Amino acid sequence: MSDSGRKKSRLVADKRYSKRKPAPQKRRKAPARRRTKRGARVRNPLLRLFLWIAHLIWRVTWALGWRIALVSVLIIGIATGYVYATLPPAGQMLDGRASGSVTLMDRENAVFAWRGDQFGGVVTAETVSPHLKNAVIATEDKRFYRHIGLDPIGIAGAIRINLREGRGPLSGNGGSTITQQTAKLLCLGVKYDPDVWESETAYEADCRESSLWRKAKEAIYALALEAKYTKDDILSIYLNRAYMGGGAYGAEAASQRFFGKSAAQLTPAESAILAGLLTAPTTLAPTNNLERSRNRASVVIGLMRDQGYLSDSAARQALANPATLSEAAESRAGGYFADWVMSSGPDFFTRNTSEDVIIRTTLDQRIQKAAEDGLTEIFENKVRDDSKAQAAVVVMSADGAVRAMVGGRQTKAIGAFNRATQALRQTGSAFKPFVYATALELGYSPLDTVEDAPLTIDVPGSGPWSPKNYDRKFRGTVTLAEALRSSLNVPAVKIAQGVGLDRVRRVAADFGIESDLADGPALALGASESTLIEMTGAYAGILNGGSAVTPYGLENLTMLGEEEPVMTATGGIGERVIRREAAQKLTWMMNRVVNQGTGRRAALDGWQVAGKTGTTQAARDAWFIGFTADYVAGVWMGYDDNTPLTGVTGSGLPAEIWHEVMIRVHEGAAPRPLPMQEPDAATQPDTRAPNRRSRPQSGIERLLRSILGGG
Known part of the structure; x- marks a missing residue:
């Protein structure tokens, strides 16, 4: 039989070597999700729209941003270059005086007071004490040598502190560098012009403005300073122009005013005082509150130690031995006497001087202390605590040279009403x-x-x-x-x-x-x-044998750096008023006032004293004026509002004040007889x-x- 119609079965080898791929297995469909790889397709239409908008904004921002940044850099560069071109050599920027100063010296040529804006002389970052240089950097700008004039880290920190303390971002801490502070001290190169500004006060207020626009201009000016000068040049300008309290501008003036020494000789403790003043010069001035100034200096010393400018042992030593003021600084700048001398000279050499002036005066600081101590002795021990009574004392030589002056119970007052020279009683x-x-x-x-x-x-x-x-x-x-x-x-x-x-x-x-x-x-x-100084001067005429005197405190006035004075004493002995014999007989009569009469409380053991008491109607004023062979002294006591004194006459407390003052004035001196003639x-x-x-x-x-x- 033929088997051609039957389907043949496949051999095993056919299966083994078959090139056909097996059909893939059908997988379960996974839910849609966002792919994270770049370029992945996002299937959520809303999310896709959002991302597209964000991407568009980014591209536009970037396209505009770098162009704006480039233009800004160009503008800043051009502005900085323009300012750079206008800046003079650094040496011309060091002296920042708006007006001159007056230095007052006593009869021994020791400085006892200053008036006006003091400028002690040019210093540089190389010539000042390294302790002062380090203290200023540690306190004001620790990254000074590493930034380009602006310090973003410092600015961010300052804004954070201001916001944390509930202030505006530009209020309080500014985060300004020393370079920016120098730009502000220079008023961004704008000089005072009386035709533009209503007053110097308005000009200075504009220089201190803190708006955003002002800050921007300040930043450009700071960049120009950094481009033009070295860091030490900038620091030198800052150290010469910064206000350091007490009327002192610059490190040298402040050093001389507070410590009586050059800025090159400052110790760490003294340097810390000056560096600490930069934040609040008036409030922290050591002549206003020494304890507060020392507390601030302790903080500065800690900063110096933390930043490696002081070793632990040096910091401990500075803290254990705080800075002390000079005698002149402790005297609170001369008080009433200095004010009187300033008012007695011409304005263009004193109160309105545009130059630095040195005035040699007649003041004897030993006698000044005697006058202050004698007055204080009586008020502390013989006047009730709640009394508002005032007193004044003047001590002078027979030629009218004023040696001491106290114009009120506050013996250290400055700019106060002077009862010795201004009160007509x-x-x-x-x-x-x-x-x-x-x-x-x-x-x-x-x-x-x-x-x-x-x-x-x-x-x-x-x-x-x-x-x-x-x-x-x-x-x-x-x-x-x-x-x-x-x-x-x-x-x-x-x-x-x-x-x-x-x-x-x-x-x-x-x-x-x-x-x-x-x-x-x-x-x-x-x-x-009359005034106390007039009356005391008139009594001096009796002592000197009958010639008039004009009380004076200014001996000579010299411009800084000059040797020849431009002005000499404005007072002294004048024309004869009465005969010498008459003056000597009057002195004898006044000596009996102290020995036997109303002035007995003024007597000094071993000294011949002549004087006279005075009490006005209803005891509104009480006086004692008298003299020895060496000095004339006058004392007035009363109330500023003319309230009658209670139980006080010239023979009482004024005579006792005179005694307490003059016993100190004559301490250690050999008694000399009065020039008197007994009838x-x-x-x-x-x-x-x-x-x-x-x-x-x-x-x-x-x-x-x-x-x-x-x-």
């Missing part, structure tokens, strides 16, 4: 020596007599006036010396009337009392007003007949005696 009986000086000049003797009895004078325009003595008693016939010794009022009025009120006014004015003097008979009792015994009146004289009388004496009621 009634002089009371302190004026009487000029009445007797007039009589003595006309030939009267201290031993001539006058009747102390009730007196009534018809004053034109005022009616009858009846002066009375302080104790309301009358003593009958008294000598002129006795009348002055007991400060009797009626005899003083009679003598003034007798010699002529015009003559008394002229003598007082010639002695230096320039204030308006009363026209009526009350002139003799001190109804006129000749032959001219003394007969005690049995007080009004008769044993010597011939001149015509003027007879006339005066008849007027005075002495027989």
Whole structure:
């Protein structure tokens, strides 16, 4: 049979070598998901739209960003280049004074005060103490030598601190580099122009503006500074221009003002004080609050140690031995005396000077301390704590050279009301020596007599006036010396009337009392007003033998760097007012005031003292002015509002203040006799007949005696 119609079965070998691939197995369909590979197709249409928009924004931002960045760089570069081209050599940028300064020196040529904006001289980063240089960098800009004028890390840190403390991003910490601070000190190169700015205050306010636009200009200026100058040049400009408190601009001025030494000699502790001032120069000035300044310096020392500028041992030593102020700095810049000297000179050399000026004065710092200590002694121990009473003291030589001045109880005040030179007060009986000086000049003797009895004078325009003595008693016939010794009022009025009120006014004015003097008979009792310095100067004329003096504190004025003074003393001894003999007799009379009369509390053991007390109506003013052979001193006491003093007269607390001051002034000095002349015994009146004289009388004496009621 044929098997051609049957299907043949496949051999095993056919299966083994077959080229046909097996059909793939059908897999379960997986859910759609996002592929993470780049270029993968995202099947979610919303997500795909979002990614497309983001990609578009990115491409546009990138396209615009690099172009804007390029343009910004070009603009910044051009602006920086322009500023760079306008910058002068570094040496011309060091002196930043807007006005001059005044340095005041005492009679020993020691600096005791400054006025104006002090500029001590140019320093550089190489010449200042390395401790100061390191302290400034550690405090103000620790990456100073590593940045290009801007410090993004510092700015970010400052913004973070400001936001954390609830301030605006640009308020408080600024993160400014030393270069940026220097740009601000230079006011971005804009100089003061009175035609543009309303005032220097407005100009300075604009320089300190902190807006974003101002910050941007400051950054460009800082970049230009970095391109133009070296790092040390920039630091030098900063150290010369930065305000460091107390009126001192620059490291040298601050070093001289606070420590009395060059900036090259500063110790780590002193350097830390100055570096600490840069954050708040007025608040932290050591002359305002030394303890606060030292606390800030401790922080600076810690920064110096942490940044490797000080070893642990050096830091411990600096903390254990904080900086101390110089004597001049401790004196709070000269107080009343310095203010008075500044006001006594011409404005263009003192308050408005555009140059650095040196003034040599008459101040004796030992005597100044004696005056301050003597006044403080009385107020601390003999005046009640709640008293508002004030006092003033002036000490001068016989030629009018003022050696000390205290213008109020706050002995260290600066710019305060000076009661020694500015307060016009009634002089009371302190004026009487000029009445007797007039009589003595006309030939009267201290031993001539006058009747102390009730007196009534018809004053034109005022009616009858009846002066009375302080104790309301009358003593009958008294000598002129006795009348002055007991400060009797009626005899003083009679003598003034007798010699002529015009003559008394002229003598007082010639002695230096320039204030308006009363026209009526009350002139003799001190109804006129005067200042303490005028009255003390007038008494100095009595001590020097009868010649007028003009009190002065300025000996000479020299421009810094010059040798020849441009101005010399504006005061001193002037013309003769009364004869030497008359002045010496008056001194003898005033010596009896202290030895036997109202001024006994002013007496000094071993010293001859002459003086006079004074108490005005209702005790609104109390005076004691007196002198030894060496010095004249005046003391005034009262209330600024004219409230009457309680239980105080010139013979009381003012005399005691005078005593406390002068016992310190004369400490260690050998006593010298007063230039006084005791009246000749032959001219003394007969005690049995007080009004008769044993010597011939001149015509003027007879006339005066008849007027005075002495027989």
